[in-house]
Amino acid sequence: MAQRGFSLSISDRLSSRQATAFAQWIGGANVLRNYKVREYRDLLAQGRGAEINQAYAPIKQDPDVAFLKDIPVQILRNTASSAYTDAEAARKGISKFPKVKGRNKKRSCIITKELFDLQPVANDKTQVTIYDSATRKRTKLFSITVPYSSASLSKQFIISRQGRSFSFSGSLDDGQTHPDNEALLNDVAYLDDDKLLGYITGLDGGVARPLQACNGAIFDYTPEEKRQLRRHNDRIKRLQAALSGKKRRNGNKSRRCASNNQRHLANQIATLHGKIRRLRRNFAHRVSRNVVETSGEIICVEDLKLKAMTRRAKKKTQGRQTLKNGARAKSGLNRSLSNVGLGQIYTLIKYKANARNKGFLKINPAYTSKECHACGSRNTERPTQAGFHCLACGLKANADENSARNIAKRGVRDIKSGAFAAKAKPRKTSARRRKKHLESDLPLVGERPSGKKSESREDGLASLAASHVSTVETSGISPETSGSLHLSHAEAATLSTTKVDPSG
Structure with missing residues (x-):
């Protein structure tokens, strides 16, 4: 079955309370993600790659980021799991290492089934109801009707923000089977x-x-x-x-x-x-x-x-003189x-x-x-x-x-x-001397060794908290963060296959 994606703008449907709640969720998720990225970089720089994990509970205890206690634990769990998956993929040479996201970049949070309900409505449509928490006393926060059947929708969605714009996106199974691209090319060879x-x-x-x-x-x-x-x-x-x-x-x-x-x-x-x-x-x-x-x-x-x-354009120099490089x-x-x-x-x-x-x-x-x-x-x-x-x-x-x-x-x-035949994509490799450490402690594939001192945990928390506390002049919207993620059909095709570890 083919996976398709969708993205709906919800900026004009949000009340001040709803926009504030979503901004807090996205802001808290981004603060946690940035902290985990910095933590992973520190561990790898110290040769302690085996200690990389998805734990986020100790971070919530720090007074500098006490606001994370107000965010649903499912949001934090999903964020920590996503950051861990990205870091592990980078260490294996599959992708690049995740970067710290600034407040004006595209940012989002993942919502899993604990925080929403799907209710079928007429004409194969589905009403998605999002709640403020996963407790028994939870209250309705926001609802939206999507033009797809509940059976075809994935088990998680993404709420994104950039500036004052919010969007709701996800993926679905269109129920159709399409031939493989290689088979289509072979049919006319x-x-x-x-x-x-x-x-x-x-x-x-x-x-x-x-x-x-x-x-x-x-x-x-x-x-x-x-x-x-x-x-x-x-x-x-x-x-x-x-x-x-x-x-x-x-x-x-x-x-x-x-x-x-x-x-x-x-x-x-x-x-x-x-x-x-x-x-x-x-x-x-x-x-x-x-x-x-x-x-x-x-x-x-x-x-x-x-x-x-x-x-x-590359910088051009002649001795101590900088030349024009057509930048x-x-x-x-x-x-x-x-x-x-x-x-x-x-x-x-x-x-x-x-x-x-x-x-x-x-x-x-x-x-x-x-x-x-x-x-x-x-x-x-x-x-x-x-x-x-x-x-x-x-x-x-x-x-x-x-x-x-x-x-x-x-x-x-x-x-x-037959030059189009799918071939295994070679992974990047880097030459290194044999050392007495575990395979999991090896540096990132394709990463240059850094001579700079790693940023301490306290410095990282302080900078993240400072970024979180700063305000943005938006009417009725909590200023913790802003970000947006819009998925194309092809980009969101992998959304339903992303697994989140509920153990945190």
């Missing part, structure tokens, strides 16, 4: 090259044209969306400059906001980032749907290393690539294509922009950013469309050769 090429739609991602199909179709932001992105980015620049100036004049000893004015500016910046993120997500969903509806039986894209493509231009390119959101678009295309029984394939992107799709020669030139001229056969075409055609041709080659 027997076709001859020309016929197989007719089944394939190649897509080239870029900045000038976010997505160009080999059949000539162009997928781009609307003029209104482009105007909104420019306006939001320009306002973020002004607010960030103002916030930086206030911190400098105030002599802040840390990066945290030290006054109500600074916190107000930081909250405005977080709100604008949320608007940009929603614009990008809306664009990604619209484009992915249009691509899947108009494409052939197989969709081919480039296997791009987007993280490496959006890294900041401003690279920053603009990074912003343009982020606005396109190719990684998110490709993820959505993949799962939507599978839902329509269409195959999805990533190919090696080397020389797709330089090679001529007509004759295969690489003796080409780009007279303009959009222009392409082959010096061998004389072909003149749009550069993005030429790349899309090359991607489709490489899709034929990979399908014929």
